[in-house]
Amino acid sequence: MTRPRLRTLGLLCALAVSALSTPLAHAGKTLDTIKQRGNIQCGVSSGVAGFSLPDSQGRWSGFDVDLCRAIAASVLGDPNKVNFVPLNSQQRFSAIQSGEVDILARNTTWTLTRDASLGLSFTGITYFDGQGFLVPKKLKLTSAKQLKNAEICVQSGTTNEKNLADYFRSQNIKIKPVVFEGFEASFKAFFSGRCQAYTTDISGLAGVRNKEAKNPDDYVILPEVISKEPLGPAVRRGDDDWFAIVRWVAFALIEAEEGGITQANIDSIKADSKDPAIQRLLGTGEDSGKLLGLDRDWAYRAIKSVGNYGEVFARNVGPNSVLKLPRGLNNLWNKGGILYAPPIR
């Protein structure tokens, strides 16, 4: 019945456990643990359409989910060897700190505070986003600047809560935040009419609008983008080897798109390509996996299981999904976006 107190208790227990365990260095241990355990513990959201959402059979899908599957394919040879752990905005950081999850792939913004003080490291940016506002069409709003004295629903534990205050302070506009601990309560209150606007990352707004609104067409996203929300996976600090694996699997998916490799054509390209860069990526040239502590097919399996970055995007949040988000900044650097992976060499 008392969820907040239960969570506090959980945190206390985690602290107690960390208090009892004598300090230990644990570099390089995550991969061994994962191999022994036989699956990856992947921290995701409790249900944001497009990013991580379980269906009625409990099968997860989404952009963040696919990243974890790609890593599992790379490391364990099977994209299904992932255990998804739903975490709300508040729980996510304790979960990665305490070792409950090996990776946090949960529409999480990379910020200095989080990077430098929470005992975790962001491995890179997989989705360039920004914060916006969702409003009912019937209010006939065209700009966030018209939200003077409005009540705005927001979930706590997010960057969004602080950006909200920052933005309206800089605009000298007073607003009233209504702050919810849970995701569901936050959007339910908004859709019941309690708030005149709902705020979070624009990708999240698109998910909420399409999945949770009775009639998505009754709601619009205002044009203002009030923050930078670089979303990316994070791992526990102190294990550089595991950090490198997560980072390079994400890069491999981007490299694959740049090289025109898709889930469909990967086998024929693998068999035929004479391009040394592609041969290195797919394991037919120099062994790039050895340096990561993996085998030479590490990237091949990742791409084969979920497709390249563009395919992952299109399937989950792009044209082939209900969200229909534009590629925008998330296009390749040579196609008008800022997605740029260092060479796999």
Next chain:
Amino acid sequence: MRQALLRWLPQILLLALLALLLGWLGHNVLENMRERGIRAGFGFLLEPAGFEIGESLFDYDASLPLWRAFLTGVMNTLRVALPASVIATLLGTLIGLGRLARHPVPRRLCGMLVETLRNIPLLLQLLMCYFALTSLLPDAADAISPLPGSFLSKSGLFLPAWHCTPQCGWDMPQVAGFGIEGGWSLTPEYLAVLIALSLYSAVFIAEIVRGGILSVSSGQIAAGNALGLTRLQVLWHITLPLALRAIVPALTNQYLNLTKNSSLAVAIGYPELVSVANTALNQSGRAFECIVVVMAVYLSLSLITAALMNLYNARVALRGAA
């Protein structure tokens, strides 16, 4: 002298051992946090909070230091816990008496109320109450006016407020912008917490009151009756004062529970202590410190409540040899 020492020695040793254990745990927590790159310390309470709070008793804005945000949270906790305690006590007494009524209708009704409310988890009642309020009330733009000068809508209840800044006078709520502005407002979050918490605690208090009254020996009541007092007079002059002896200690527990239960309000967006601490925790990353602050506040509130109730208990308790 020797004997005194012998008597105290084990206790002192135990205390020292406990202190040592706590010190060791504390040291290890800090050490482990440092090891994992998590910083620790309370200095961050002096830095600007950086987030707004939807409702506050005193002026608060995001540029104030974080401890002011915590204070606002504590005040919001008290703002709901104190009135809820009063309402729960009054309501609980009525329901408790109702369950002892001679007439079966009030007796059954009160019985049903008690059994329903105390068997549904408070969190559920809170959510139900909140979403009932927000879906039943009209939109902020079409607020209704139950009494002249007041407004009721999804944005809450707006009443005229007496203000003395800059001049004394009534501040009347007015239709403006997205709904109502000005006046004194109670948000639906506040109302939901107040209602749910009052009702939930009231039924437990009702049982305590009922038990307390039943514990008064029938001889005392018979004596009252023999003196020719009416039923109400017996209740007021004999039964209740005697029952209080049994009621007050148990009541203390209920007040403590009520205050701590108010933390469930985070679920529906009421900015009480835990809600503010959650935000602070996530903005600053200081999970350990924020939880320590919350625990310290609840502990203090509980100890103060218990102390006050004990004082009162000492007054109503039987004195002397009786």
